[in-house]
Amino acid sequence: MSTTQTNKAALIPSKGANFSVSETSIPEITPTEVLIRVHAVAINPVDAIIQRTGLIIDNYPAVIGCDCAGEIVRAGSDVTRFQPGDRVLAACAPSVFDPQGPKRDNWGTFQTYVAAKATVTVRIPDQVEYREACVLPLGCSTAAIGLFSTTKLGLELPRLEPVSKGKTVLIWGGSSSVGSCAIQLAKAAGYEVATTCSMQNTEFCKGAGADYVFDHRSEEVVEEILAGLKGKEVVGVFGCVMPADALTKCGKLASKLGGAKKFVTVFAGEDQAKQMAGDAFAAIPQDVAVSHCDEWLNTNEHVRSALIDNWLGSALDKGLMKCLPRPEVVGKGLEHCQEACDRMLKGVSATKLVVEVP
16 A cells, blocks of 8 residues: 555544544554455444444544445455455444454544454455445344354354244344344344334335334234244344333243243343333343343354354355345545434434445
């Protein structure tokens, strides 16, 4: 890479401040990292929360952002799987990226060049555009932990040629980022999938692969799911969207559906679950084994290698994995990161807000 090239970033100058786009240094990479020329970034709810609250930020100015797709311009000395010119997607959030890795204030994807751990970077096929690929990293990583970690639902791993298990998993919130990835991953692992969403997103969830779709707004949704899945061997419930009322319903379903009686929430741990759901968390039936998405993909080799090394790139190439939710490009240029985060806080449905980085 030419030494004359410069890096621009959407910097947060202070806690709660709006982004300010300015030149900054190009991140240095370690032997196990790759340097990516970012072409598109996706906006996650946590990005807007981090900006407003200062969560996980140690020093300012800071660069945040979890998801990106782009082109590798440099590979670390220990990296053998990638070379300059490779088109890739990558997860750069510390919780997914490497909690024990180098501490840096410019870890995020909202910049022209970003450092990413090679072990959570995936080559993407030519037919997948950057704006499509960038929607996957965080949602797919979280879904994989919830479904496949042996301390969560512990399902069998996804395959490029799925074999039916004759078992069913319930995914609450199938039109969300984590939910739409979870549907596809569970189907690739051979499971039948039941999910919930707003009725306007029914076809979206069916397109992702769901076998049964229930209206989460129905006052009788618990009874409807119990009736619809009667006689099924249910391996667990994965709550991908967790307001307090949804947590209560998922807890009841995990208990009454029988089977494994496992319930995994999308929360990052029990403390967050209690903080966000309060009394609803305490009301979960005692016979339900509750866990949370509190593991790091890069420290769970069982899940990481299955998803990153053996499945995702080929699944994208074969069309087995779709880039869902579909991207909506807010704008071209890092100056649109603020608009995208503001829109995220207002709520989106069955779509992923994306900023392209020309």
